[in-house]
Amino acid sequence: MKLKNIKSLTLAICLVNLFACSEDNPIDYSKSVIITEPTVSNNFDKWLDHNILAPYNIDLRYKIKDNETSMTYHLAPAEFEKSIRMAHLVKYLCLETYDEATGSTEFVRSLFPKIVDLIGSPAYNTNGTMVLGTAEGGRKMTLYNVNNLDPSKPEALNELYFKTVHHEFGHIQNQTKAYPKEFQQITASAYVSDSWNTKWDTPENTKDIVTEELNKLHSKATEMLKLYREYSTLSKKKTPTDAEKTRLQEVQKTLTEYNKNPEYKSDLELYTSRIQVLDKLDVSQVNALRAGFVSPYASSQHGEDFVEVQSIFMTDAPNVWAAKLAIAGTTGRELIQAKYAIVESYLRSEWGLSLVQLRDIVQKRQAKVKEQNLDDLTVKSN
Missing domain, CATH: 3.40.390.70 (Collagenase (Catalytic Domain))
Structure with missing residues (x-):
């Protein structure tokens, strides 16, 4: 009985205190109980x-x-x-x-x-x-x-x-805006999902095969390079024979004639550009190109393939893109060109964008990066 009275008295005191607090300090529900530090803008x-x-x-x-x-x-x-x-x-x-x-x-x-x-x-x-x-x-x-x-x-x-x-x-x-379904049919059976990062590691000798193809395709360039190597060897001889002296003069004369010939000069420039691009690619990239993919990752699925064609074309210099098509060989080149045609048409018809124009703008701006002040935080008024 005493315990019951004590509990009742305690409850009454608590209620009195609660309502007293509410009257003296009413709760402001418009304020958050979470306190955050004010942010300072730099x-x-x-x-x-x-x-x-x-x-x-x-x-x-x-x-x-x-x-x-x-x-x-x-x-x-x-x-x-x-x-x-x-x-x-x-x-x-x-x-x-x-x-x-x-x-x-x-x-x-x-x-x-x-x-x-x-x-x-x-x-x-x-x-x-x-x-x-x-x-x-x-x-x-x-x-x-x-x-x-x-x-x-x-x-x-x-x-x-x-x-x-x-x-x-x-x-x-x-x-x-969805791209045409025809795109995914071009290499429909060749997509490899998550295996894209290992699928194209073999064959390992593909770069050698491509080099042989380029040598045959650019016979004028390879003939010039052969003569340049011979000239370099002969000109370094300290005591050349009469025959070697005669041969050196013949090589020098032929190279002079070749350098005046636009066909030989153009072929050498094109061959050199393609070989330089090939040297920078690893074997997985070359194998992917030969299968009709602009990158190994493009072979993961058609959605990635589409945007890889778009983004790589935009960021590759024209000579690099052309070199990749040559490296791809006849089969790979035709597949990539078919994909490019759909990507280019989609961007033009759905978004009013020219893929070539975008590429040219990217290349122009890339060439001027070193002229930009990348540390400038000046806020210019309009």
């Missing part, structure tokens, strides 16, 4: 707001956020200085490329992902392949490996970063 943030967010409605983020980052990879944040340079390059090499092609910022503003995340480290898949970039449902694009950015190598910029940007942007275009 000069880079202001530059991003003015040059990326305002004209394109794109939030380019360089501060890593765990809840927005894939937990699949072990990632490091992008360095501040590298982020500034990458932001300039995203604007100059990518966004403004489409501005120049379309005449306004509207194409990018309406289609490009609204969030671009910069990550400092590379991301690696379990099969050992490196992820250069990802796009999530047209909403967000992530660029990795920013801390290894080297603006002094413009060709590498497109290979490591901006081919990926154009690739992922191509996916968004395709998700908005």
Whole structure:
């Protein structure tokens, strides 16, 4: 009985105190109980707001956020200085490329992902392949490996970063307007899904086969190179015989005549360009070309194939693209050209874009990267 009275008294006191507190300090439901620190904008943030967010409605983020980052990879944040340079390059090499092609910022503003995340480290898949970039449902694009950015190598910029940007942007275009089903029929039975990174490692002697083909195709060039080698050998002899002296004069005369001949000179330039491209390709890239794919990754599935054709054509110099077609051989070249025709037609009819014009703009801007001040954070008034 006493215990019951004590409990009742305690409850009464608590209720009195509760209502007393409510009357003295009424709860303000308009205020959040979560307290956040106020953010301070630095000069880079202001530059991003003015040059990326305002004209394109794109939030380019360089501060890593765990809840927005894939937990699949072990990632490091992008360095501040590298982020500034990458932001300039995203604007100059990518966004403004489409501005120049379309005449306004509207194409990018309406289609490009609204969030671009910069990550400092590379991301690696379990099969050992490196992820250069990802796009999530047209909403967000992530660029990795920013801390290894080297603006002094413009060709590498497109290979490591901006081919990926154009690739992922191509996916968004395709998700908005589908490309013709005829594309997937060109090499329908040759797609290899996740095996793309090992499928094309063999045969290992393909580059030798291609070299022999190019030697036969460019007989004038190979004849000139043979004479150049002979001239080099003879001219280095300290005590040449009379026969060697005579032969040296003959070789020199023939080379002079060849260099005056436009056909020989043109053939040598073309052959040299193709051999240089071949030397830079690994055997998996060459085997993929011979099978009708512009890259090993293009063979994973037709959606990737489509945007690989688009992005690689845009970022390859014309002589490099032409060399790859020659390296592909007759079969591979015909398949790639059939794919290119559909990609080019799709972009022109659905988006009013010329693939050749986009390529020319990319190449022009790539050549001028070294002229850009990639550290400038000046906010220019309109």
